[in-house]
Amino acid sequence: MKESMDGLIAEWSKRIRAAAAGGHTLHIRGGGSKDFYGRAVTGERLDTGALRGIVSHEPSELVVTVRAGTALAELEAELAAAGQMLAFEPPHFGSGATVGGMVAAGLSGPRRASAGGLRDFVLGVRMLDGRGEVLRFGGEVMKNVAGYDVPRLLAGSLGTLGVLLEVSLKVLPRPFAETTLRFELGESAAIEQLNRWGGQALPLSASAWADGVLSLRLSGAQAAVRAACASLGGEEVGAQEAAAFWLGVREQTLPWFGLDVGGAALWRLSVPSAAPALKLPGEQFIEWGGAQRWLRSAAPVERMRARAAELGGHAVLFRGGDRQSEVFQPLAAPPLAIHRRLKAAFDPAGVFNRGRLYQEF
């Protein structure tokens, strides 16, 4: 098993060096489940699917090391069998999603606001850089400050800095109990209430608001969930219905996400949790205690970005819309200069996923 992987990695390394020398580009692809995300890319495909398998999982160490081409579904099944989970609830967006694609896309699901995001759980990586060299950063332990935190830098870099070969992730036990409550509340009242609850010692694990209804998930010790239900009120949702609902939020398979409002694009606005109502035209779905606001809207790009910036956040053109222009909020000059130099540091010839994150690199 180990031998054959080394051969594969050596072959990829050769392809990377050839691409760098010949001025070609490569498009790293896991399952292709997130092809819709980021800017459209060109380049010869480098499929990671053959690099699969769970390298090690030590439930009592709270860590799992996985090859990048492993199906996310396979990893989650392994963890579930040990009563554990990826606490950031990554969306799959399709049955073929891979672990490498998950880390590169950096997306987190409903539990983000309370448990942390994908970047908070990445402990180590093994990767190929744009010179075709195998590098290892971080490790399998929870606390590690030796060298710069490259594993977290790679989270969400959309494959523009290198090919992930192996990742080590922190995992957590599944909660003992879980309950979902529903409340009828308007947009501003819901945002305010979510922030108030956030300041209390409550076992909150997810929130979602749309069309005047706020859903709140509580997870933790049985007694804690029961006590919180008693003090919060609201209407309790049946366990099965609740599980289907949160899966629909995570995978964006709820009817809200399927709505076609005259071909309007799906925007993601990441803002401070207590930011006031967006006051932008379109349909809205709020998550993460107010910090993530989905908007189906045909409003112009400039208006989205300006409003997001005014609220202290940024806007992403998540699905649809013009994917030839920038889909992520443009960077200010000083961080842009650092981005350029970082890209050149990892991928001097510009081989990987050129243009996926920003037009320029």
Add this chain to the structure above:
Amino acid sequence: MLETQSRADDQPVVGEREADFSAIDKVAVIEALARVLPVGALMYEVEDLRPYECDGLSVYRQVPLAVALPASEEQVVAVLRTCRELGVPVVARGAGTGLSGGALPHARGVLLSLARFNRILHVDALARTAVVQPGVRNLAISEAVAAHGLYYAPDPSSQIACTIGGNVAENAGGVHCLKYGLTVHNLLRVRGVSIDGEIVEFGSHALDSPGYDLLALITGSEGMLAVATEVTVKLTPRPQLAQCVLAAFDDVIKAGDAVAAIIAAGIIPAGLEMMDQPATAAVEEFVHAGYPLDAKAILLCESDGTAEEVAEEIARVREVLAASGATEIRVSASEAERLKFWAGRKAAFPAAGRLSPDYYCMDGTIPRKRLGEMLEAIQAMEGRYGLRCINVFHAGDGNLHPLILFDANQPGELERAETFGAEILELSVALGGTITGEHGVGVEKINQMCAQFASAELRQFFRIKAAFDPPGLLNPGKAIPTLNRCAEYGRMRISGGELAHPELPRF
């Protein structure tokens, strides 16, 4: 753009070789700084420089050329621009409690103290955030927000003194970080100044930001990428109740297994600490925490949350501890008793200081299941080096703090203590761990970086540094060893014939 950089790729990266700062003209530097700083914000007389000559690792001492004490961001910008222009190294400093020599001054450089950046700028109780200047002390944040029922979760033992800027630069942890995370998990935004004097925002008040996660790179970067001038931290609601379980074991391996069993049972305690018998004896004499002195190891396991939650968790923990062979289990019956349980653990450093004129604190992290092996190896090393070592351990996350006791006035003891420490760190790497969990590399562990990383990886660190600091002036010579240094260290280790555990794989 990318094309030209590709051709330049064979050139050595800035910092990869030792830089030569010997041509720096002290008088010219002081004159230039005096032009941009108000009176009282610049010091250059040796007696004024002395207080800055070391951090918490006092075996390394060096006075800088000058100390700058800016009080505003404009002044920081001006100092950095001046140093950039004159090619002078800059070392940022918070409270100087660092334990790896990160804030050790550069002999030809300026020490930039952030001590005057001591204001809490804004607290947003609804959004649970605080915007603070980098010189604010860790504990001062929790004190300032206590009235809102909130606190800042990372709690290094040095929290009454250390600054949030230093915490960001070291990615500091505390006894509660298994459940509440390290500094990196509790930050939203850092505003910093680059060596070019440009202001850069890393992160934002939202949960993520466009582009690469530069906030993660800045955290734990030991002042080598930018100087922080403002930090936004996340605040956490104070739990209604906390309770602590003290368990005694007649065998350290059993205690280590109990830690694994607690986690395997699906419990993430608020704190999970272990002390070996010598450590227990040392603190007991000092603080009288009531620890069982016949135990080979004791565990402290804390549960927090609502009263119902704590009761449920404590019941589970007791069950697991009993099944793991604990010889005694005590649950704190009051807040006073809980604090007493912790008083011993928190007094480990001062207790070491009472036992011995000097002590040297190590910071390796290992997979928890290797704990037994590590403790046995340390015992053997005590014999070999003729020095005592007491062990306290953030057991929940595998972070080990062996305290090596020595007397610097005895010829050769310091050197033996350092070699002892180096061997522990290299064994940490060999066991699948790391040389530093939370104290940073600084100057102290720079040689051991050669054991943990290959040349290609070290070179990549220099490239990352150069992406933020092209001239290589921010804290040069720290944290990442030059390749020459590693080659030399490798030769020295092997020719000395004391390469530890040659049978173990080296990474």
